[in-house]
Amino acid sequence: MKKGFTRLHLITSFLFLYQLAQAQSPSGSGSSNFTMLLLAIVILIAFFIIIRVSDNLVRIEAGKDGADVDDASLTPLPGVRDLFKKSAPTYVKGKYFALKKGHNILLEGSAKGPVVAGNAKTFAIQPPNFRGVSAIPKVEVEVGDTVKAGDHLLFDKKNPDIKYVSPVSGEVIAINRGERRSIASVVVLADKQQQYRKLNVPNPDTCSREELVNFLLDSGGWTLLRHRPFDVVANTNDLPDNIFISTFDTAPLAPDLNVVMEGRGAAFQRGLEVLGKLTKGKVWLGLNANGETPPSSIFTDAKGVSKSWFSGKHPAGNVGVQIHHIAPITTKTTAWTLGVQDVATFGELFTEGRFNAERVVALTGAELKQPRYVRTFIGANIGELLDGNFTNDHVRIISGDVLSGSKTSSESYLNYYDDQVTVVEEGDQFEMFGWLLPDLSTPSASKALPGHRFPDTVYKANTNTHGEKRAFVVTGQYEELLPMDIYPQHLMKAILTNDYEKIEGLGIHELIEEDVALCEFACTSKQPLQQILREGLDMVHEQG
Template structure:
């Protein structure tokens, strides 16, 4: 993201105060996840954001967005979410980017289910916040003329506060992975297209939107699971977006080298904007020693084949044609892949397929290259 800084290093900020503004969309801002001092601000070439670090101080207070309290229609709600930094919660498909401020989605998927092993239950995340969640759903109905799908598992219980609207469509999700992923629910119910984008948003973020429109305060924390074989114990924690993964695992890591992964298996140091899962694995990833002979062998080798199996069908949830779609992605046949539903998927949706196929290069990586190519062609 190309940004302009609204604060400088050493400046004191409140939690929820705007600190960065998008250069492409000036109405979109990023806010401070915690109150305190700006410890470091690194903006690279082309005004691309590299990192911003805060020293937390509980006495810094919270920033109040007064305009959010009076937002009562689609236009004012959209403006309030953009000004409050909550717009980044919406992920638009195809392409998996933050939704553009002027974008009108064909549908919105609220994910109150998550089938990934070890992921925190959204039902637990919104427990006790039913009224805020209902207000958030009502706000989403103002942002689209299409349906809002509430994808939930059996742990979710609807309340009387849930909006009564024909466009709000509950969708029961099965317990088997990957049925609880947004990409497969979209492919099943409302596929994404370049001229008809579809958004997905987590149920906890919807509850945060509902509270924000009443209090004017940006949510402080999210529910995150911390698990893995390198830990002495697994736990659920509430922490700020952008939290240091080492701090989340402090005092519960087993002795020895380890790796910290977020989301669908990416090695990282910080909790990303859409991440709700941290996994600690034993061992350390070391770069292989390189020499001319190994480089020649790797350059001459062929990609590992993708063999259609029942496990591959399971990895696509029985929703999409596994073998034809995997073949189209591997062959970079964008036209066939689009016809088979690839535009509803992102890398996280193919993490299970990567595991069962052990393909090299990974299917998820080839999918990202394909949808990036399609995005460039659409923008041309």
């Protein structure tokens, strides 16, 4: 309201000056009219600059005295940035970030309708899902054992305190091994009626941090905490500077987290409160300011957390991007991140005293007859989840989204942290002059394709690479798609040349694969950016 007023004020004063200029010119001749107009504009700009400079000086002084000047309006005139900034939706209260860079990939087959019960019967914990865990962890159960939900299945010998627990109760039916005897998955056939391991819940408000941590390690709650930099399972002696939770997902076909969280508000709130005890900083909630209506009240009414609002295209919903704008991760700072459903599971450890691995999963993709939301548990069997719902056989099944998910199959299981399955067509066909024809049927972030003029087009994508890998040629492309103060191409080149100092200096700590996934999608040279980034992250992780 106030900004609208000042803008109006500016226009009227401008018109007034123009009138004045016209009145002043003796015979109203064209050229002197023009000169007066120019003069008026110059005076106005000078006036504006003086005000802005003094405003900034006041701001600096006030900042020195410790006043919070971020949102305060000290002068009636809007700032230069305010003039061009998209104004925040009316429901936004608090810190607001309008991110301009990015791109939304709109695909067919988004999940719709109410959440239905999924019919997955087997569930698995897959050690490769946890980065940093050794390939052959110690499995505590044998085939044929019966387990309750929350019973220990395995632990990493390097970090024996972190227990990986069963998402469901039932019988262990398989321990699958991958290459070189590594453990690929421990599979549990679920009971019809779920039984939960009884937990001795300490009171988080009164107990020591050590007690709390020990409880989390034992109950399996610790495995939900992911550590930044590097996106690994948090260390047991970790005291993070901040904890970040993004309450919206902007990835292609991503589930609507408002739908996903329906009915788990109390657990979510409790989870946030307990997380607050585990950090020396704050718990930050990233909220979606893209919609016409505000997000679910579960998020907007959350208490005991700092909320910040983000509007913008993908990857605005990535927690890494949000961290960058709130409290960037450096070589000295760390953060934990969780998904919203992870927070709910975390909270239920305390509200209900059990490890409830319930997940609402979005089954998406144009190759599904009926894309929808299903209620199931962590690590559900993908074939059983999808239930032969395909329109065609020649498909790729992805646990996660099309940008940073992992290729999987009907026999395999949903990854531990994923809440989405995407099915897209395999694109192993030749296309005649595919590089030349103006194509409206394939998504693109480029302005050179006609689709750019129709930003609302919804596409049916396939897995074709649409060209061959080349050396880095085009510049400035990644920067347009990553709303962070980072030079991705320079970082990638630094990783490829093992320039360790530069890798660190250019901010590798702030990134994980999902943040550069959109750049990889758009890359003209078809470079595998996520793979390169992970090599760099591994290198820095090992050395540091």
